[in-house]
Amino acid sequence: MLSTRKFLDICESVSIRIEAELESLIGTPYGAEELYIGADNTPTERLDKIAEDIVLKEFRENNLCASLLSEEAGLVEIGGEEGIAYLDPVDGSFNAGVGIPFYAFSVALSDGKKLIAGYVRNLANGETFTAEIGNGAYLNGKKIHPSNVSSLKNAAVSLYAHSPEQQYLLSKGYNSRRSRVLGALALEICYVACGRLDCFIDLRGNLRVTDAAAATLILEEAGGIVSLPDGNPYILSSNLCSGSCLLGTNKSIYNEVVNLFR
Numbered sequence: 016m017l018s019t020r021k022f023l024d025i026c027e028s029v030s031i032r033i034e035a036e037l038e039s040l041i042g043t044p045y046g047a048e049e050l051y052i053g054a055d056n057t058p059t060e061r062l063d064k065i066a067e068d069i070v071l072k073e074f075r076e077n078n079l080c081a082s083l084l085s086e087e088a089g090l091v092e093i094g095g096e097e098g099i100a101y102l103d104p105v106d107g108s109f110n111a112g113v114g115i116p117f118y119a120f121s122v123a124l125s126d127g128k129k130l131i132a133g134y135v136r137n138l139a140n141g142e143t144f145t146a147e148i149g150n151g152a153y154l155n156g157k158k159i160h161p162s163n164v165s166s167l168k169n170a171a172v173s174l175y176a177h178s179p180e181q182q183y184l185l186s187k188g189y190n191s192r193r194s195r196v197l198g199a200l201a202l203e204i205c206y207v208a209c210g211r212l213d214c215f216i217d218l219r220g221n222l223r224v225t226d227a228a229a230a231t232l233i234l235e236e237a238g239g240i241v242s243l244p245d246g247n248p249y250i251l252s253s254n255l256c257s258g259s260c261l262l263g264t265n266k267s268i269y270n271e272v273v274n275l276f277r
């Protein structure tokens with residue numbers, strides 16, 4: 016039987032090990048060295064590989080789930096009887112490689128039908144976001160909620176968009192109060208969950224399940240809304256080579272944002 020509690024406990028010890036192993040590599044060319052192209056078709060840096068190896072070893076020793084889909088290694092067997100984990104060993108690898116203290120270990124557990132637990136930890140400062148299905152979301156063990164900012168003109172938004180999408184938004188009258196694009200989207204979605212940001216929009220079409228799974232559960236459990244930008248449901252896809260767009264907001268601002276895309 017899958018245990019979300021055990022999953023989160025093991026994520027905690029894994030992430031402490033990752034922090035220790037990566038410490039001397041953060042902000043160094045050696046840590047940022049690109050070793051090969053990972054399963055998601057983007058380069059795997061040395062620090063991604065080190066973090067991923069730690070996760071695979073500990074998850075296997077604990078038979079934590081049946082399989083795991085990782086940004087770098089793709090789909091691998093873990094040895095447990097059921098469940099699949101979605102892993103991004105280092106979300107924000109560029110930040111980690113150059114020493115910007117905003118990068119995360121991000122992993123979610125699914126029972127095969129739905130996400131049941133999510134864990135996102137900023138490896139630079141230890142801040143840890145967690146959620147178990149039906150039990151709310153937490154930052155360092157304290158319950159969190161999105162903001163109640165109710166209009167885009169007053170909102171702090173993390174917006175990932177190429178120039179045509181930016182042009183489109185401008186043509187629709189898009190105007191936010193603050194823009195914050197921080198370079199580790201799992202953490203940015205968690206920032207919406209705890210009210211530091213009001214809205215997360217990714218229009219690039221390359222967001223993968225490994226990037227977003229844990230943070231989307233955390234945002235929904237905190238009381239926010241996750242969907243495609245036009246309001247259609249965001250459905251997790253196991254295809255690492257094709258990505259998606261994503262919208263995550265507090266409840267008050269959601270309709271205004273979705274209306275921009277209808």
Ligand code: IPD
Nearest residue numbers: 105106107108109198199200201
């Ligand atoms: C990246 C970060 C970044 C986003 C990229 C992602 P990675 O994750 O989340 O914010 O702009 O699309 O790929 O590659 O560092 O795990």
Ligand code: CA
Nearest residue numbers: 086103105106
């Ligand atoms: Ca990554």
